[in-house]
Amino acid sequence: MTIGTAYTADLKEALTGDRSTRLVWLCNFEVENQWARDYPGLPAARVSTTAATVQRMEELGALLAEPTDYLLLDRPLDAGYRRYVERLGLGAPTELVTRAPAGAGGTSQAVLDSPELLDRLRQLAKDGARLMPMGNSLLEQRISQLTGLAAAVPDAAAYERVNSKIYSRRLAGELGLREVPGSCCTTVAELRAALAQGLADGGPVIVKDAYGVSGKGLLVVDSATKAERLLRMVDRRAQKTGDDAIHVVVERFLPKRFDLNYQFTIEREGKVRLDFVKEAITAGGVHLGHVMPPDLSKAQREELARAVELLGERLYQDGFFGVVGVDALLGADGLLYPVLEINARLNMSSYQGRVTERFLGPGGTALARHYPLRLAEPVSFEQVADALGDLADPPAGGTGLALTCFGTLNAQSSAAEPFDGRLYALLFAADREQLGLLDDRVARALARLSTPEGTP
Amino acid sequence: MERASVISAIEQALSEVLERPVSGLTEEIRLFEDLHLDSTSILELLMALEDAVDLSVDPEELDMDDFQSVGSLAGYVLSQQAATSGR
Numbered sequence: 001m002t003i004g005t006a007y008t009a010d011l012k013e014a015l016t017g018d019r020s021t022r023l024v025w026l027c028n029f030e031v032e033n034q035w036a037r038d039y040p041g042l043p044a045a046r047v048s049t050t051a052a053t054v055q056r057m058e059e060l061g062a063l064l065a066e067p068t069d070y071l072l073l074d075r076p077l078d079a080g081y082r083r084y085v086e087r088l089g090l091g092a093p094t095e096l097v098t099r100a101p102a103g104a105g106g107t108s109q110a111v112l113d114s115p116e117l118l119d120r121l122r123q124l125a126k127d128g129a130r131l132m133p134m135g136n137s138l139l140e141q142r143i144s145q146l147t148g149l150a151a152a153v154p155d156a157a158a159y160e161r162v163n164s165k166i167y168s169r170r171l172a173g174e175l176g177l178r179e180v181p182g183s184c185c186t187t188v189a190e191l192r193a194a195l196a197q198g199l200a201d202g203g204p205v206i207v208k209d210a211y212g213v214s215g216k217g218l219l220v221v222d223s224a225t226k227a228e229r230l231l232r233m234v235d236r237r238a239q240k241t242g243d244d245a246i247h248v249v250v251e252r253f254l255p256k257r258f259d260l261n262y263q264f265t266i267e268r269e270g271k272v273r274l275d276f277v278k279e280a281i282t283a284g285g286v287h288l289g290h291v292m293p294p295d296l297s298k299a300q301r302e303e304l305a306r307a308v309e310l311l312g313e314r315l316y317q318d319g320f321f322g323v324v325g326v327d328a329l330l331g332a333d334g335l336l337y338p339v340l341e342i343n344a345r346l347n348m349s350s351y352q353g354r355v356t357e358r359f360l361g362p363g364g365t366a367l368a369r370h371y372p373l374r375l376a377e378p379v380s381f382e383q384v385a386d387a388l389g390d391l392a393d394p395p396a397g398g399t400g401l402a403l404t405c406f407g408t409l410n411a412q413s414s415a416a417e418p419f420d421g422r423l424y425a426l427l428f429a430a431d432r433e434q435l436g437l438l439d440d441r442v443a444r445a446l447a448r449l450s451t452p453e454g455t456p
Numbered sequence: 457m458e459r460a461s462v463i464s465a466i467e468q469a470l471s472e473v474l475e476r477p478v479s480g481l482t483e484e485i486r487l488f489e490d491l492h493l494d495s496t497s498i499l500e501l502l503m504a505l506e507d508a509v510d511l512s513v514d515p516e517e518l519d520m521d522d523f524q525s526v527g528s529l530a531g532y533v534l535s536q537q538a539a540t541s542g543r
Contacts, residue, residue: 042499043499043514043515043516044495044499044515044516045495045498045499045502045515045516045518045523046516046518046519046520047488047495047498047518047519047520047523048495048520050494216494216495216496217495217496218496219496219499219500225507226503229503229504229506229507230503232506233502233503233506233513233515236512236514237514237516240514412489415489416486416489418489419489420489420492
């Protein structure tokens with residue numbers, strides 16, 4: 001049985017004007033790498049420790065897509081997990097799987113390399129379906145061009161324009177929103193000046209790539225020695241390439257109560273609505289997840305709502321519509337910093353919208369997090385369900401656990417064992433205390449699957 | 457530079473990056489899977505190693521293979537030093 005939810009239908013209406021538009025979802029995590037091509041950032045080794053895990057995160061789309069939709073994947077969902085998704089009562093989309101697993105170009109390139117899949121997309125285009133990428137880049141645009149499957153979102157140029165952290169900072173300044181002290185840099189000389197200024201002001205500072213994503217492309221600089229090390233490296237690169245470009249922002253580290261993440265949607269006609277606000281939970285400085293509702297005063301909520309209006313209006317003027325996630329911060333001084341960075345694309349939180357609507361009780365709380373597991377060998381969905389026992393049952397009465405991504409658990413299994421896996425989940429409970437207890441129960445149950453680890 | 461000295465320099469650089477004492481490293485220890493380095497800490501590690509062993513590294517020329525383990529990183533450092541002194 002599928003239980004009706006409005007979250008995804010609302011999004012379809014905002015983007016296409018029609019609640020029943022059939023979407024072909026393409027959850028291209030780290031689309032930033034495409035937008036970043038012409039904007040060199042911090043020096044980076046060509047290593048990706050989490051590429052296989054991030055690739056599997058596209059499966060998060062299974063809970064956002066409606067049963068009448070399609071989900072592009074580079075390998076099928078695990079059959080056990082798919083049955084679980086159906087048991088949650090949300091239905092599951094039709095899977096459209098590429099000819100071969102994705103390489104460096106992700107699922108988008110794998111779609112382009114799958115002629116029979118492109119034919120299928122041409123047929124879906126004729127039937128009125130639309131392409132729904134997490135964010136649009138030249139790769140997804142190419143799929144639209146080749147198949148006639150029009151995107152339900154703005155073009156790649158609009159996405160690239162509004163997703164730079166330099167754009168975020170400039171916008172906050174222009175709109176008079178409280179800014180984190182710092183500066184935008186596009187050359188090595190500007191970086192040198194910004195680091196000197198930041199350290200003179202008492203540091204530490206954080207250097208972030210204009211198009212960095214999920215904890216990558218950032219560096220904390222807390223001493224003149226470290227600043228010199230970085231400048232030496234980027235100077236060498238500039239000399240070698242004859243180009244002194246470096247696109248980063250340098251910002252002061254602010255003492256904080258907590259980080260915030262909020263999402264709003266800009267309709268195709270420009271109307272803006274706030275979707276939700278979440279509070280980041282950390283333990284000992286380690287990010288654990290997001291909880292909602294956040295612990296904000298009425299005045300702080302109103303200040304956020306005002307920021308959403310201003311940002312939405314301006315992004316729309318700059319050619320963008322659709323889902324916008326914003327990272328913000330509540331300072332230790334109680335001041336709200338409403339724009340740390342704008343992520344004008346689907347966010348992790350976006351994928352949780354439909355499940356949250358389905359299971360969050362009135363006045364209840366929800367926690368989104370992943371459980372890191374150290375595995376000696378791949379673990380089946382059935383083993384996970386066994387370890388969870390009755391926690392594997394769908395949430396009921398505003399309490400319980402929903403697993404939102406399973407593929408990430410075994411994604412690294414081709415590396416030598418043991419390997420690190422992640423199980424993504426949403427937890428629901430009546431209040432924060434109950435939520436904490438449920439979280440502990442889940443962590444203990446899953447720990448049975450983990451293998452111990454030595455610390456060199 | 458002796459291989460053992462390079463390993464010791466890597467230990468020192470790792471202690472700085474991970475903000476905890478790291479000692480007794482063996483060549484088989486994997487940088488990502490066992491020490492949980494990520495792309496940010498790799499950059500910090502290379503910056504610290506440049507200072508420690510008087511080396512010039514271009515992170516963009518490095519491959520995943522160079523970062524498989526403590527041993528492969530030590531091999532990379534030694535080959536860079538040989539190349540530099542041979543110039």
